[in-house]
Amino acid sequence: MDNEFKPALIIVDLQEDFCPPNGALAVAEGRSIAPTINNLLRLPFVKKIATKDFHPPDHVSFASNHLEPHNKPFTSFVTIPNPNNPNETHTSRLWPIHCVQGTPGAELIPELNTSLVDLVIEKGQDSRVEMYSAFEAPFRHPIVKEASSKLAQSLREAGVTDVFVVGLAMDYCVQSTAIDAVAEGFKTYVISEATRAVDSSEQSWRKTEKECDNAGVKFIALAGEELAKVRSMQDV
Numbered sequence: 001m002d003n004e005f006k007p008a009l010i011i012v013d014l015q016e017d018f019c020p021p022n023g024a025l026a027v028a029e030g031r032s033i034a035p036t037i038n039n040l041l042r043l044p045f046v047k048k049i050a051t052k053d054f055h056p057p058d059h060v061s062f063a064s065n066h067l068e069p070h071n072k073p074f075t076s077f078v079t080i081p082n083p084n085n086p087n088e089t090h091t092s093r094l095w096p097i098h099c100v101q102g103t104p105g106a107e108l109i110p111e112l113n114t115s116l117v118d119l120v121i122e123k124g125q126d127s128r129v130e131m132y133s134a135f136e137a138p139f140r141h142p143i144v145k146e147a148s149s150k151l152a153q154s155l156r157e158a159g160v161t162d163v164f165v166v167g168l169a170m171d172y173c174v175q176s177t178a179i180d181a182v183a184e185g186f187k188t189y190v191i192s193e194a195t196r197a198v199d200s201s202e203q204s205w206r207k208t209e210k211e212c213d214n215a216g217v218k219f220i221a222l223a224g225e226e227l228a229k230v231r232s233m234q235d236v
């Protein structure tokens, strides 16, 4: 057997505000992936982590925190500087108010079997920066330490080699989390049937898949060999 295979499952942002029918930023069919994810949670992943988008009310990603005319949810963009280096900037889309700390919209959906989750990571708590990735804000020169989660550290402490990413939304937080997982040195997969996109068009899905592929993230199917390897750990 392969002693070097230690898989982790990361469930990204399966929260009320990202799900129909009442979510402020609902992803079509977002709630429908919960049963598939609950089945994955029963597999012998060495670490099972759920993330939560968890913003203060003055968060930079809320369109309502910006001035006219550049304050339209979904269509306006903002250029955000690295708080520790104004020369590094990142242009980011603005959103409706969502996942505010302490509100019902920030809760994990009740369909998710959280009794099988080992750790919940809250992200996006620094009002100055957007944070799609569950690892880091999108700055590198330097990394914004105040915004970093302890996710990479938790995975390393558990000896994780491979990371399987699922959840919402495929074209934002799932993509960024998966790409950062590769950067942190993990073999990384996105499970196609267990994620949904903000832009669910075929064209957008292909674009995201291509960007992930270029970064070393592999899209896989539930029935593929990668998850068969996880399932086979139950038999040893």
Ligand SMILES: [Zn+2]
Pocket (backbone or CB within 6 Å): 053, 054, 055, 061, 098, 099, 124
């Ligand atoms: Zn957010």
